Amino acid sequence: MERLDKIIASQGKYSRSEVKKLIKAGLVTLNGEKVKSGDVKADAERDTITVNGEGICYKKHIYIMLNKPQGVVSATDDPFHKTVIDLVPPSLFRQGLFPAGRLDGDTTGFVLITDDGDFAHRILSPKNHIIKTYHATLEHSLTQEDIKKFTEGIELKDGTLCLEAQVKMLTEEPPVAEVKIHEGKYHQVKRMFAALGNRVVALRRVKMGGLDLDENLREGECRELTVKEFEAICDN
Ligand code: URA
Numbered sequence: 453m454e455r456l457d458k459i460i461a462s463q464g465k466y467s468r469s470e471v472k473k474l475i476k477a478g479l480v481t482l483n484g485e486k487v488k489s490g491d492v493k494a495d496a497e498r499d500t501i502t503v504n505g506e507g508i509c510y511k512k513h514i515y516i517m518l519n520k521p522q523g524v525v526s527a528t529d530d531p532f533h534k535t536v537i538d539l540v541p542p543s544l545f546r547q548g549l550f551p552a553g554r555l556d557g558d559t560t561g562f563v564l565i566t567d568d569g570d571f572a573h574r575i576l577s578p579k580n581h582i583i584k585t586y587h588a589t590l591e592h593s594l595t596q597e598d599i600k601k602f603t604e605g606i607e608l609k610d611g612t613l614c615l616e617a618q619v620k621m622l623t624e625e626p627p628v629a630e631v632k633i634h635e636g637k638y639h640q641v642k643r644m645f646a647a648l649g650n651r652v653v654a655l656r657r658v659k660m661g662g663l664d665l666d667e668n669l670r671e672g673e674c675r676e677l678t679v680k681e682f683e684a685i686c687d688n
Pocket residue numbers: 554555556557559638639640641642643655
């Protein structure tokens with residue numbers, strides 16, 4: 453059981469002070485009864501709560517897919533740049549949102565935004581082997597020897613060893629490779645290609661685990677995941 457005002461505010465649409473005002477105005481009900489005070493306790497999963505005549509469909513956490521454009525930083529706040537959180541529309545916004553994993557400022561594509569710290573930890577841990585798939589436009593194509601090095605685990609220029617990864621060429625003109633990695637070291641994909649004497653000209657994340665970026669989402673747009681999509685992330 454939790455305070456009713458806290459439950460309502462946790463869903464993002466109303467701030468705690470707005471909830472207090474709504475309660476004072478008699479616009480909040482709990483199981484059909486008008487509520488007189490925010491400190492009433494309720495069971496968020498079971499009780500029926502309405503605000504302003506609208507039912508609250510309680511969700512403990514939210515999971516949002518963003519198609520990140522270039523120039524937006526994967527942070528919760530930044531004094532100089534737009535952040536991925538700035539792109540979340542008010543209808544999906546709630547306190548505590550953060551990007552589960554970072555893309556470089558110039559990398560585009562799939563960023564998962566959530567307020568579920570445990571889930572983020574699970575999908576980011578190399579132990580759990582959630583595969584992240586990228587499309588990398590390269591300066592030049594890969595040799596068979598390069599591809600072999602990816603499958604054996606590339607050694608970065610500073611001596612860091614990467615876990616084995618998969619790579620294949622998707623197109624030759626321009627040279628675009630698909631790369632699948634199980635970890636998320638700083639600038640990892642760019643540094644892997646740099647270790648082979650190549651250069652990433654453009655990078656896009658297209659998949660997390662078993663979930664593809666929705667290509668109907670334009671850059672800068674986001675939407676909430678369905679339960680099936682959420683489950684697909686952990687299903688490589
Ligand atoms: N690897 C990179 O080099 N950059 C990213 O943004 C993601 C993976």
